Amino acid sequence: MTAFIVHRIWQALLVMLVMSILVFAGVFLIGNPVDVLISPDATQEIRQQVIAQYGLDLPIWQQYLHFMTSLLQGDFGRSFVYNMPVSELVASRFPATMELATIAVLLASVIGIPLGVYAGYRPDGWPSKIIMAVSILGFSVPTFWIGLMMIVVFAVEIGIMPAGGRGDVVSIFGMPWSFLTIDGLHHLVLPAVNLSLFKMAMMIRLAASGTREIMLTDTIKFARAAGISELTILRRHVLRLISIPLVTVFGLELGSTIAFAVVTETIFSWPGLGKLIIDSITSLDRPVMVAYLMLVSLLFITINLAVDLAYAVLDPRMRQRGGK
Amino acid sequence: MRKQLHAALLGAALLMSVGHAKAADLVMAVKAGPASMDPHFTATAANADAVKHIYDTLVRSGNNLELEPSLARSWTPLDQTTWEFKLRQGVKFHDGSDFTAEDVKFSIERIPDVTGPNPTTIFVRRVSSLEIVDPYTIRIRTTDPAPSLPNDFVRLFIVSHKAAANYSTRDTATEGFNSGKAAVGTGPYKFVSWAPTQDLVLERFDGYWGGAEPWDRVIRKEIPNDASRVAQLKAGQVDIISKVPASDVPVLEQDSSLTVVKNESIYVSYLEFDFREDSPEITAKDGAKLDKNPLRDPRVREAIDLALDRETIVDYALEGLAVVPTQLVSSNIFGYDKALEPSKYDVDRAKQLLKEAGYEDGFKIRLSYANDRMPMELGPTVAQMLSMIGITVEVNGIPAAVFNPARTRGEYSLNMGSWGTLTGEANYTLSSLMHSYAPDHGLGAYNVRGYSNAEMDRLIESAGAEMDTDARRGLLEKANDLVASDRPNLALATLLTAWALKKDKIVLTPRADEDTLAMNIRPVE
Numbered sequence: 001m002t003a004f005i006v007h008r009i010w011q012a013l014l015v016m017l018v019m020s021i022l023v024f025a026g027v028f029l030i031g032n033p034v035d036v037l038i039s040p041d042a043t044q045e046i047r048q049q050v051i052a053q054y055g056l057d058l059p060i061w062q063q064y065l066h067f068m069t070s071l072l073q074g075d076f077g078r079s080f081v082y083n084m085p086v087s088e089l090v091a092s093r094f095p096a097t098m099e100l101a102t103i104a105v106l107l108a109s110v111i112g113i114p115l116g117v118y119a120g121y122r123p124d125g126w127p128s129k130i131i132m133a134v135s136i137l138g139f140s141v142p143t144f145w146i147g148l149m150m151i152v153v154f155a156v157e158i159g160i161m162p163a164g165g166r167g168d169v170v171s172i173f174g175m176p177w178s179f180l181t182i183d184g185l186h187h188l189v190l191p192a193v194n195l196s197l198f199k200m201a202m203m204i205r206l207a208a209s210g211t212r213e214i215m216l217t218d219t220i221k222f223a224r225a226a227g228i229s230e231l232t233i234l235r236r237h238v239l240r241l242i243s244i245p246l247v248t249v250f251g252l253e254l255g256s257t258i259a260f261a262v263v264t265e266t267i268f269s270w271p272g273l274g275k276l277i278i279d280s281i282t283s284l285d286r287p288v289m290v291a292y293l294m295l296v297s298l299l300f301i302t303i304n305l306a307v308d309l310a311y312a313v314l315d316p317r318m319r320q321r322g323g324k
Numbered sequence: 325m326r327k328q329l330h331a332a333l334l335g336a337a338l339l340m341s342v343g344h345a346k347a348a349d350l351v352m353a354v355k356a357g358p359a360s361m362d363p364h365f366t367a368t369a370a371n372a373d374a375v376k377h378i379y380d381t382l383v384r385s386g387n388n389l390e391l392e393p394s395l396a397r398s399w400t401p402l403d404q405t406t407w408e409f410k411l412r413q414g415v416k417f418h419d420g421s422d423f424t425a426e427d428v429k430f431s432i433e434r435i436p437d438v439t440g441p442n443p444t445t446i447f448v449r450r451v452s453s454l455e456i457v458d459p460y461t462i463r464i465r466t467t468d469p470a471p472s473l474p475n476d477f478v479r480l481f482i483v484s485h486k487a488a489a490n491y492s493t494r495d496t497a498t499e500g501f502n503s504g505k506a507a508v509g510t511g512p513y514k515f516v517s518w519a520p521t522q523d524l525v526l527e528r529f530d531g532y533w534g535g536a537e538p539w540d541r542v543i544r545k546e547i548p549n550d551a552s553r554v555a556q557l558k559a560g561q562v563d564i565i566s567k568v569p570a571s572d573v574p575v576l577e578q579d580s581s582l583t584v585v586k587n588e589s590i591y592v593s594y595l596e597f598d599f600r601e602d603s604p605e606i607t608a609k610d611g612a613k614l615d616k617n618p619l620r621d622p623r624v625r626e627a628i629d630l631a632l633d634r635e636t637i638v639d640y641a642l643e644g645l646a647v648v649p650t651q652l653v654s655s656n657i658f659g660y661d662k663a664l665e666p667s668k669y670d671v672d673r674a675k676q677l678l679k680e681a682g683y684e685d686g687f688k689i690r691l692s693y694a695n696d697r698m699p700m701e702l703g704p705t706v707a708q709m710l711s712m713i714g715i716t717v718e719v720n721g722i723p724a725a726v727f728n729p730a731r732t733r734g735e736y737s738l739n740m741g742s743w744g745t746l747t748g749e750a751n752y753t754l755s756s757l758m759h760s761y762a763p764d765h766g767l768g769a770y771n772v773r774g775y776s777n778a779e780m781d782r783l784i785e786s787a788g789a790e791m792d793t794d795a796r797r798g799l800l801e802k803a804n805d806l807v808a809s810d811r812p813n814l815a816l817a818t819l820l821t822a823w824a825l826k827k828d829k830i831v832l833t834p835r836a837d838e839d840t841l842a843m844n845i846r847p848v849e
Contacts, residue, residue, distance in 0.1 A: 030729060035731075038442050040769075041753075080441050164552050266552070
């Protein structure tokens with residue numbers, strides 16, 4: 001197991017290295033960030049001063065070398081746009097996205113899986129048909145449109161929900177969290193539901209198809225013959241067996257939700273990481289882009305690792321293979 | 325169980341939302357927010373818009389960009405290269421200390437040490453040295469005659485030399501100002517809190533020299549997404565929004581609880597022609613290379629001018645949130661020539677001109693622009709109008725992050741942009757866009773497409789050195805006339821800007837530079 005984890009850490013470092021090179025190469029191909037940031041009326045002399053000040057006149061490999069040298073000392077550099085240490089900037093946004101994404105994915109699982117299992121268990125009943133039909137909507141209607149509709153209905157017309165923002169926050173370990181205040185939770189509801197709809201639809205469909213498949217197997221027939229109650233069958237056998245794909249999807253979705261919740265964050269003015277990365281791309285804020293994408297790579301690899309470890313817990317066969 | 329919890333939550337939330345913002349609080353939502361609380365870090369308009377609440381300038385630009393005394397009571401040129409500023413006495417900083425000439429000197433001198441990739445050195449680039457005559461008199465020497473120095477100074481914010489003393493290097497300034505320790509100004513509001521893209525919270529400064537403001541607290545939210553900004557206003561979460569999208573203006577005007585305020589901005593959208601002999605993105609219709617650049621022929625430029633129906637551009641492409649332009653600067657700018665007429669739309673004459681120039685069959689050209697900065701329909705509309713006179717236009721709308729560097733590298737033959745005359749006087753625009761590219765004099769910095777006209781250069785240089793106000797206005801008007809007749813750029817539309825606000829709560833006096841200042845917002849009596 002240790003070897004497995006060490007291997008994964010190496011993998012993570014490699015992916016992060018490649019990511020940083022890609023960002024440097026990409027920005028270099030697009031052009032000089034100063035041309036995006038500087039006022040158009042700046043004189044030629046001032047422009048040259050700025051380029052020199054940020055070392056953007058150096059050959060690209062030297063710029064990269066500088067970046068790597070300070071990174072090895074734990075310094076991601078400063079944002080061009082905000083002049084703040086990038087690590088600080090990312091850390092200040094991380095809690096907002098983290099809580100939004102976690103709540104959204106949990107909502108999707110807690111609501112989606114039972115509905116999906118039910119729909120797979122009684123595929124011909126009318127409730128199942130409704131669940132499956134609605135899940136198709138969840139897939140196919142764009143998130144931003146649903147988000148806007150939710151704002152129009154709940155915030156503008158009925159007026160019981162805020163149209164955006166984060167609300168009151170409480171600081172814990174120096175990080176601001178919304179889900180610990182009532183006002184914060186109030187602000188969380190719409191964006192979290194909005195963000196969870198697509199994932200919920202996916203959970204429903206995965207759980208339903210898995211359940212249908214397993215209900216037809218001999219395991220279930222024998223379990224029924226042994227007189228085990230239906231609820232116990234569902235809980236002990238079906239849920240267990242369909243959990244591997246569900247956990248995989250849960251992990252991947254958590255990662256992608258944290259990294260790319262940008263549409264929901266934009267519509268609900270949620271001050272998270274998604275907005276930060278889009279802003280940094282539109283302003284060629286290279287230090288932020290590099291740091292963010294490296295961290296996202298790390299996040300994905302960590303989540304995948306956690307998912308693999310979860311397999312071992314869920315499925316004894318994998319445990320044995322891992323133990324060898 | 326979940327249901328109960330939900331109901332309880334909802335109930336509690338409802339209680340919380342009522343009376344959340346007090347009556348004497350003002351909540352604003354702006355499209356773009358500041359990047360730093362250090363007013364010398366960046367020269368963006370959004371940053372100035374935010375920090376104007378906290379810091380004052382020596383000279384202030386009024387609602388129509390006219391120069392007004394602020395921390396300086398008066399300013400007079402002593403000779404060709406010396407300006408004397410008389411400072412206001414009895415002005416207090418937020419920490420209670422007195423404002424003196426020392427703070428002005430400190431503010432000007434710290435700029436090179438703290439400024440970022442959009443440097444505020446542009447506002448003090450003409451300053452060569454300064455001398456404190458007495459605590460309330462300061463003399464500023466300039467490198468060359470600088471009649472527009474007071475215009476440059478409308479963006480020169482004065483910070484406290486005591487509060488900012490330890491926060492004036494590249495590594496310390498941002499932390500010092502963003503934390504509030506150094507964010508001490510003389511402005512009408514005190515800094516409370518801010519973080520990148522999050523709310524800027526301000527509190528009234530009762531000791532403000534210009535008289536205390538009506539709002540106890542001002543909260544400025546940064547909401548870049550147009551639909552979200554409109555939704556938050558309709559949901560009652562904010563009192564006013566800036567930059568209402570054109571398509572929402574008619575809808576919000578219908579809403580009886582809201583007021584929409586429209587105003588002419590200082591931004592003019594234009595087409596820009598490449599003047600280099602060998603232009604990269606212009607060919608014959610079959611893709612063959614042309615033996616010369618047709619855009620150098622004045623008849624071709626005139627033909628394009630006549631083919632563009634400005635009325636349709638304004639009504640359709642810009643959805644009415646613009647007016648027909650006559651020149652490259654808007655009507656509120658010093659040096660705007662009132663006598664100029666808009667171009668007359670005339671397709672037949674345009675075709676005739678192309679024929680005379682030897683391009684009866686037209687040619688093919690690419691029109692590039694930043695699609696995240698320019699109105700969406702403008703590019704395709706222009707392309708369609710030019711196709712009427714036989715010019716095939718390939719529309720190339722790309723993000724500003726790609727467009728700007730490529731434009732600087734000179735990769736375009738025809739591009740489209742918007743320029744705002746931020747200082748309120750036309751030489752700011754003309755010297756960057758229209759003067760020949762002259763790095764030694766800091767002129768023509770944005771003119772990378774090789775336009776060079778000796779008469780234009782002469783007018784711009786004379787206006788730049790003319791200390792007499794009326795003579796200077798005359799020179800600038802002439803330069804604007806020359807732009808209109810020589811057509812190195814074609815003005816497409818003068819943009820309007822719109823705010824929407826709660827009718828029963830506040831009234832707004834709009835500003836031409838699109839700043840959304842709490843100082844321009846008053847409670848309804």
